[in-house]
Amino acid sequence: MEEIQLEASLSKSSPLSEAPTVVDLEASLQRELDTLWDYENEAENFTIFRTPHNISQTKKNLFEPSVISIGPFHHGQKHLRAMEEQKMRFLRDFLSRRDHISLDRCIFEMKSLEMRTRRCYNEMFDDLDSNAFVKMMLLDGFFVIDYFSKWYGGRNMNEVGWNSNFIDRDLLLQENQIPFFIVDKLFELIGVNQDDRMIYVKYIAYKLLPNRSIIQDPRTETPYTRITNSLAGFPDPPAEIHHLVHLYYHYLVPNPGTPVVLSTKPFDHTTKFQTSCIAFSLSVALPNSTRNISSMVIPSATELKQKGLKFTRKSNPKHMLDISFEYGVLKIPTLEITDDTKPIFSNLIAFEQCKYGKENNPFTSFVYLLDNLVNTPNDVTILQECGIIENWLGSEEELTHFINQVTEGAGIGDDHYLAELFTEVNKYVESSWHRHRAKLIRDYFSSPWAIISLIAALILLVLTLVQSFFAVFAYFRPP
Known part of the structure; x- marks a missing residue:
């Protein structure tokens, strides 16, 4: 009796008994294949996407x-x-x-x-x-x-x-x-x-x-x-x-063109005076960086300010991506950020990423710039003080979180819209001259009292040198 049941069980699981199911699956799969579009020809027609x-x-x-x-x-x-x-x-x-x-x-x-x-x-x-x-x-x-x-x-x-x-x-x-x-x-x-x-x-x-x-x-x-x-x-x-x-x-984002990037500037009188003061600075020289200059990342607003770069609101911009870096000054149009900005920025980035990939995405590049500049609430404060950001969210912390989150999953290529600007900003802050100049200004020219102290020190030093000179002169040529 057990042998009869075993044979019956084997007969049920034999390949021949499954043949109709395989045929049905083949026919069903073939129908699906027949309904597929030619991806190579049709993908370029896609204009509306589900967000990845x-x-x-x-x-x-x-x-x-x-x-x-x-x-x-x-x-x-x-x-x-x-x-x-x-x-x-x-x-x-x-x-x-x-x-x-x-x-x-x-x-x-x-x-x-x-x-x-x-x-x-x-x-x-x-x-x-x-x-x-x-x-x-x-x-x-x-x-x-x-x-x-x-x-x-x-x-x-x-x-x-x-x-x-x-x-x-x-x-x-x-x-x-x-x-x-x-x-x-x-x-x-x-x-x-x-x-x-x-x-x-x-x-x-x-x-x-x-x-x-x-x-x-x-x-x-x-x-x-x-x-x-x-x-x-x-x-x-x-x-x-x-x-x-x-x-x-x-x-x-109307055909933004190429950002203006000017990295060198002739000395003015203020610069000459600051240069002459370097000899009296007590700061220790730092060696030049040997790292490759990045076109993908720049320091935060706080770091850039400490290294001598200035921020200013761009007047009369042609569009929101009309950004320039001229002679150590980063000029950005005023950006008003509200609750509605969150879905707008997120969907414009998704649109660029889905439609154009990493090859043509100026808006994503712009938001990457913001993401690099803003790491802490103090960075937001710096950009607010110079008129670049108008924050209508609850706090600086909320704005920081939004900017750091909005570019998640998105990508830009090495030659993105602001690549040259990123490179020149990094060259500027990596220069030992600009670092020493920024430290000098921060330590000795940041307030009227610091300037007065420096001038007093210089006068004292000059008087000391004069006194020493006459003392030595009187020694060698007594009256």
Whole structure:
């Protein structure tokens, strides 16, 4: 009886008995392979990404929407469902104001863009069937249009149901985007001409920008501090807009060019006087450093100040990355840091890292500069005192923690945007001349009393030398 049971057991586990399962698995796997896109050809079309875990792991809340989902990454999440009803109301009200737009035409056009839209994301979203995906495109596209239209037209925004600041924040999350060609197609269906479309896109950027006074027209370099009816003076948007984060990035980081780096300076009278005093300094000379000059790391603000480098707020900057290092002075535009700065900085860094990698990331390079300068609350105080940072967070400690955390997981290449500036700053502070000069100024010229003490010491030394001279002279040539 036991032998019969053993044979039956063996027959159940034989390869022949598993053949149908293997065939089914093969067919299922082949279907999945057939549905995959050609990565080599399609990856370059990706414009919307889920933030990599190494960037988001310690700050996931900065990448996730709080009130509204746009696009498929966070679609259907429970805490965001309340706004889905608001989107339906927006669509209903929008269609009711335009009799010439039919719902079936809108659905047809969105359906024709479905595959192109899916290919903009770096994930497949097989859980969203065609109807659900097209519905999402339609509702989200019309919400973006009507949300900013209501602001532009000065209509009541209470119907949104949430503070607009929450919505603005969610619209600038990398994972919370739809391709802008959906908005453009809806513009076309509405009958918006190119001139009106240009004005509308400019207004979107104007509405989202946190500090409009820093955005300037490169042709006139005149800051815009208020919106005009036509927005004619506002800089033009890029020819191709991928999504709202891309539009925002274009205005915040507009082709920054090359930072100004001037490391040598002719002596002025003050420098000559300080040089003449070195002979009387009691400081011990330190040998020159033999380390390689780094283009990736610079000392903190406190260390740089101690080594003679000066900080100053850059006046009339062309953009927020208009940074220069001239003759031992690091000039940086004023940066206002609020609670909204945290998600904005985090998502702009993630956008650069996902879209451009380490090759073209000026904003990441800029934040790396801040991360190097700020290691302690005292560094924040130094940058505040010279007008570079305006801190609207709770404390210097909170700002220090944010700056040190925001670049986690991100990377820059050796030839990053501020590489030359990093190198020249390190050359400046590694120079023994600048170290001795800084020590001399710190020890003997830091306060009026120190200067008076130095002058008194010099006078005393001169009088002593004169007295010694006459004593020796009288010895050899007595009267």
